Amino acid sequence: MEGLLTRCRALPALATCSHQLSQYAPQRFHHCAPRRGKRLMLSRMFQPQKLREDQVLSLEGRSGDLTCKSQRLMLQMGLIHPASPGCYHLLPYTVRAMEKLVRVIDQEMQTIGGQKVNMPSLSPAELWRATKRWDSMGRELLRLRDRHGKEYCLGPTHEEAITALVASQKTLSYKQLPFLLYQVTRKFRDEPRPRFGLLRGREFYMKDMYTFDSSPEAAQLTYSLVCDAYSSLFNRLGLRCIKVQADVGSIGGMVSHEFQLPVDVGEDRLVVCPSCHFSANMETLDSSRTNCPACQGPLTETKGIEVGHTFYLGTKYSSIFNAQFINVHGKPSLAEMGCYGLGVTRILAAAIEVLSTEDCVRWPGLLAPYQVCLIPPKKGSKEEAAAELAGHLYNHITEVVPQLQGEVLLDDRTHLTIGNRLKDANKLGYPFVIIAAKRALDDPAHFEVWCQNTGEVVFLTREGVLELLSQVQVV
């Protein structure tokens, strides 16, 4: 350490040491926010809207395939736009919602010790040949060759890649385990029949986590930990989710569960036992079975959208790639693995499917693209004088409630009536719509506040608005 110390130039004053820091003011709250004083204007949003159903159908180009509410609503409201079958452009509102979802996922994964990595989409064929999935995955894999003729697929999942990566670490000790490595990246799957918009696409965002443990017992603990984190995630989103026993499919392994959102449009058929906690994907049960395997009671059938899937893999992949660690006895030992997926874009669409009405998008509160839409009076109307108050309120909200910076949208289309703009706001599902109308000219001014997720309306003073909004959770 003496040697290192002599490399430092001198004992400087604290001021010298910190001068490099002061160039910019803290901006942690600002990363989605416009510069102070600048307002987010609805009229400037890139968001093709108000499409009729037939226009939406022609967008997709395959009229039979517009088969669910979330797909129709997301197309009509300008949240997504088709690029090619099963591939969508995510438009600004959706990107904001997705980034919030990713932040919630990051919180939950990092709370249990998850470390985020990022693996390439181009996945060399030799990895997939090693596990025999190059053949067994068949036409679901999108395959290509580079200019040198080398074969790749576009990763639909990354068991091969992550296991080879961990196997390349030759000096792993049991003391370092468990590793919980995850990423949030685009995945590719050449679905035979992509449908339901973001619910079953060919290119989609997934959170995939891979865990490495030093024993089957430790791996089981990790498995429970991740399942609990998934439950916590769906709780925070306000989505009722059922964890069901599931088939291991092409991933393999010994134990598997799916996290299912019960909804009619779901493609999975589930059974739930009302008397005990048993629940399963029907594909895991003998098709003739009608009673619960656990308590013999009658089973209830429902449909679900699979939004998460967990697998205890054992050494299926670690044995192929030789992913080892040095165990407590100083001997090399194969890592016990698990893998855990969350459909990121699918959760967004599924939440909209579950929460929305036929005409109006509703979001989990945490994920709403913008928390507040502020509607000033129509130009030339009796209430026009309230426009200035609306502007002041905008400034007050973003000053007094710092977490709402970047979250308040001003509907400046003042050539439209308040009613028409309120209709739009209702369709887009901002959790709070604030209207400056007649009662804004009272003394003190009162604003009409629509709490869209509860359908309730209150008239509040400026202080009341600020108090209400200061309780809003923003991720």
Next chain:
Amino acid sequence: MEGLLTRCRALPALATCSHQLSQYAPQRFHHCAPRRGKRLMLSRMFQPQKLREDQVLSLEGRSGDLTCKSQRLMLQMGLIHPASPGCYHLLPYTVRAMEKLVRVIDQEMQTIGGQKVNMPSLSPAELWRATKRWDSMGRELLRLRDRHGKEYCLGPTHEEAITALVASQKTLSYKQLPFLLYQVTRKFRDEPRPRFGLLRGREFYMKDMYTFDSSPEAAQLTYSLVCDAYSSLFNRLGLRCIKVQADVGSIGGMVSHEFQLPVDVGEDRLVVCPSCHFSANMETLDSSRTNCPACQGPLTETKGIEVGHTFYLGTKYSSIFNAQFINVHGKPSLAEMGCYGLGVTRILAAAIEVLSTEDCVRWPGLLAPYQVCLIPPKKGSKEEAAAELAGHLYNHITEVVPQLQGEVLLDDRTHLTIGNRLKDANKLGYPFVIIAAKRALDDPAHFEVWCQNTGEVVFLTREGVLELLSQVQVV
């Protein structure tokens, strides 16, 4: 509006309206942070480290190709790991740095009105045939067919996709323009010779922005606005960048500039005029020219890494896809476009290339994966009693300086001497390394603080440490 109002159930109490909000405490600061009381332990990091140069060479499998400092350092320090030629796994430290860089980019782009979208990687061949780039891009395009034989490339850039998307909006008005649409996504380019690690890969992250204006004059203003945002970005990162006139290449258009980081390993040859502001990529000049085209003075030559590229495209793409808006006279008119790229992963590597020593990684302060590394004394050493103080300091920092939650790493490898751990910390380039050694047992306790970006060392009390760290910028 009357109709809408009757749909609301009643005038509820404020409490009812907000009860849905209070389930979780605000977590805005927490999204990279562990749960309160949990500490980030260095021993648990997934980070293959301390590789010798020959080990790094064998990782890459092509010994001649380890050609620059950033590539070697990033491999040796466990920041990246090769997956296939030109494709890298980004390991946890790099993902953290990249996410910070993306937040800074988001701030700068959103400050000038940028709206974030997300377009698929699978890009249909017909779009590229329309612009003739399906042929002209040659073997740089990675191409594939889906199960139905339909052809795609993996998008190396998205002029075609975004122009077709904007063209699909049939009711655009000049009042809505400009649109500044951008994304941060993976791009693919089948480089003939990928090299220099993240500096020239085949799969990499890029920020690409596309702008749509109502007139050439407005487009020029937008062009300046984006260039200024780029300058602001590099300023904030503390990276000296030269904006040079550039060739339009395969993108096309009329005006183009590159943002170049001057460094010897750079692949671009630049000329700069010391007497006037002229600067250019040499490929834009007549090869026989040695004097400045602007002031006729002598030109200085340097090498640079291209980290940004801007193009004024005019109507090159909007005319092909018919991206129109209704102009002030009520007539359809072609949008004037620009496109603007930033190499996200490349900026990270270029910053490391420019700032690091031969042995030690240095980061732009804002992008350092962790701001603080805290080193408690060695187990069994004379100073061991200071270990508890280090633990308390960890808690104090994360409590008193909320922006550092998730930014403080405890080097718990207490079987190693402080000196050895300090060496590692020096190599990884945490901006602040805090050591609890002998003087931590003084009354009051003093901690040794290394400010790595200035090379300075100070001894500070707990309050001094907190004061210093409270000035740290975190994005």
